[in-house]
Amino acid sequence: MDAKRICPYCMQELDTPEPVCPHCGRSLTGRNPSGSLPVGTVLAGRYTVGEIQSIDGEGILYRGVENKGRFRVTVKEYMPLTLAAERGRDCHLRPKPGSEVLFKTTRMDFADLYHAIQRITPANGLEAVLDVFEENNTVYAVMENPGGRPLQKWLEDHPGPVEPAAACAMLQPVFEGVAAMHEVGLVHRGICPANIRVLDNGRARLTGYATVGLRTAGSGLHEQLYEGFSAPEQYSTAEFEGRYTDEYSLAAVFYRMVCGLSPVPAAQRLVSDSNPKARTVNPALPVYLSDVLQYGLRLKPVERIQTVPQLFKALSSQEYTQELARTMKPETAPAAKDPGDDTHLLSLRNLLAAILILLAVLTLLAVWGFVSTHLPEQGASSVTTPESVPEEPSITEPANLVPDFVGLDYDAQVRNNRSYVGDYLFYVTLEYSDTVAEGKIIRQEPAAGELLEEGGTISLVVSKGPEMIEMPNVIGFTQEGAVKELESRGLVPSCFMVVNDGSYASGCVVSCSAEAGTSVEAGSVIVVYIAADPSVENVPATPEQPAASDNTAPADGSGEAPADSMEYDTD
Template sequence: MEPQKILCPYCRAELTEGAASCPHCRRSFAGRNPAGALPVGTLLAGRYTVGEMLSIDGEGILYRGVENRGRFRVTIKEYLPITLSAERGSDCQLRAKPGSEVLLKTTRMDFADLYRSIQRITPATGLEAVLDVVEANNTVYAVLENPGGVPLDQWLDKQRRTITPEEACAMLQPVFNGVAAMHQVGLVHRGICPENIRVLDNGRARLTGYATIGLRTAGSGLHGQLYEGYSAPEQYSAVEFEGRYTDVYSLSAVLYRMVCGQSPVPAAQRMVTDSNPKARTVNPAVPPYVSEALALGLQLDPARRIQTVPQLSRALSSPSAAEEEARTVHAAGRRKAREKKQKPALTLTAILTGILVLLAVLTLLTLWSLLGRSQPPADQTAPSESTSAPSVVTVNYVPNFVGMSYSQIQNNREYTGIYLFYVTEEYSDSAPAGTVLTQDPAPGTAITEGENSTIRLVISKGPQMVEMPNTIGFTQEGAIRELESRGLVPSCFMVVNDGSYASGCVVACSVEPGTMVEAGSTIVVYIAADRDVQITTTPDTVPDPGGALTEEDIDTSGVDTD
């Protein structure tokens, strides 16, 4: 097989896979990344070229990268948990430490599921888009857009002033919307902080830094990554439940930092002695209702905290809305306090009742024993003709079929000899085709012989696959409608138009027409801009590789069409 073409991750000139350096920008690839990381110039999925390592955390490595077809920059997150992974060899394959094989496999699945779920809801306002999820080298890679901009913490340092609540809320509104979209599909970010929020050139903020629950929870088995002052108190213990209110705490902490000029006292320290001052105490210019809303969002007890992002947004909007949210939160806190007071009394009552029942049972057993000894012995020589043999009742307990292959069930006479199976099928993104998704009755249900022994099973059909349509030449609106009608998610990027294309129409897509793809997949759509559109970032000069899109076509400013 001939080597594939790749792009230099520095200048984006075309090279041959395996090249040790770039003859155009004269940069060598050898030794750019540390041992254990992917070498610069590695090709992933025949489409992405890996660049230099940007950062590493307990979950994996973040690289710069290039998308070879569209010739634009991306970032690539590799799942490589340092506490579970063995040293990686020259073949780049990830291997588990002895004894960590199962945990590595399950956490790797969690990583893939997280990024595939985010891929389905991005591009969304305020969220860094997930463009692709790739399985290779015995691990998983998430390909992310390169949103540009600067981290919020650096942006705030340059301001040298506190931000007014109105400015802060306007800047973070896209992030609020994005986090609310995550919550609607059951995802919690758990890492909202100034470091993971980027301020773009247009003043809008965008949230980055996705991670699995293990990375953002202490004691999970991964090398945790918590953000002092921004991580919620429930994240400091693996036994505490986390929910939407966890992100509410972090968002409130970010707003607190913006309007006060300092971050809140870390939650671990506050749980010992809560000395965090209200925002108005730090900055008297903060309106009282904003200070109260932030205090409600930063409550240590989740039950006494604002519960959702829309509620936090409303509380920050006006004094009346803040007062209403305060009444709601305080009422929930009082209700929990009453339940807590009643719980010991109920527990004591239950204990006393149990003791009385036990004494009654022991008394009955003692009387039964005494009465049995006072009866004359029965005739041992001949049983009574009127005495009938006791009947034997067979009880079967329904096994747990969920997660099993239906072929295993069909070929097991132990199951087919006892139960009848009624089977229906559903599409599933998480279970392979033929796997049992649900069952009725539930596992452990007792079924007496002679009763209805039909088990209803729902079997996975695997992910729903759809055919990629040919949208070349469509208007942007027409392409979006066509892709969405097939269950695909369009992610539109503008490309500079030298007059070769019709403005506002599709010039290329990330997936070839006729390809079968999973429903819900994100399709990158390249839209030709007007001829007079100015590029905000000057692209590097790259030789024309002869393809439909050249380096000069791509607007490398990273501005998408949302």
């Protein structure tokens, strides 16, 4: 089926690039501001761009339509405000002078992130990434339209605290989705009520993916942090972020739901921690639940709950919380720092240094005087006396802290780096990886920060990149047959019904997002288009679910998309 240009509002076919849709009468010009993609722009020959939904420091999120299946999607365009210059009428995005290298590297980070998420979705609790491609000198990520409404809006419509059991049931898919991200080495860094959508069935789904640069202060991008929900380590590029960063944000979201108010922003807590315990805000909460949230919202990463599964299990079980409490490190309050402390400390250090230098000079003078007095006399009287040989001290190999090699390019940054080659021996093995680019180091042994004698051996596992699989030809297969064939090859099918004018056999595959015979990454999501029965004029706007469980389907089992997913703002 050839890709067609369609109206992003009524999803009817447009024969010519007209300024007004002849079907619904909506204007297609002047809808989006200058510098963004105009409404009606076709990307990759199959996606029609609609109006802007939101803008952040990393790019623009557009409403959109998939032209073949005629279902609604969202399209994220990489367009960093601090690095990108104005684009011309050709839609080609150009970096600002002097920002070419940073623009290119952050664009690669954007593509790698969405490719990695695409490989683990559709997954429970995560907004599915359907496609990632390059065009206009930038990168686009196409995601499903999950419907529902933001948790932030849901909470506004449901004032007051939420029952803990109801909060657990609603957020469970999100916890599972974040855990799936962590298993492949991804950290979300933007978990907050604005990036969680509540579907019609009451379950939640996580959206709002972004690179580390957008969610860390001082990274070079115009950062996007969420007061009350971003972790303390996100406020400085000097702090390391990990799974415990998302754990803090999930604890903050749960705190907001069961307390009725958001936690005190982490940047403010670092100066003076005045965040009240959950049970202080809502006395009806069980003591153990208040303690769990206290563990999850600790300022120091090493002292808080470390993983998302631990947090969810503790929120759901008082018995587990008691076990967890015995293993938690005691919390230490950040010391208040007097502005004059640094100056006073510097003066004290200078005084001590001067004293040490003076003592060293006096010692050298004393030794020199002693040697000058006794050396001639010893030389005359002990010509025939053999000199005593001082005992050689035992020599020990110097020990160094092992550097952090994970994420570095082995050939470019390690193997040819003289400072490393001279100090260590490397034992390298290769391994396929869906999430780590080819040539990058996946893990190391000993771990970073451990002591190792100079010349010691460090084992490195280097990525061979994703395993590639030949796309099978499933055109004409039944839906069930195509799903089985793709799954047997290690691919993830996502099926969509398309309108059938009678040219195709009902229930059979019309086309796929990847051509037969091409190489695709193992675990890739393959969009499969299934011909509907010719008597059906309107097909469902959401994907069929042969390969993965999805929570977007309503409880009545109708297969229809949530009503909100079909709405389209026209203001």
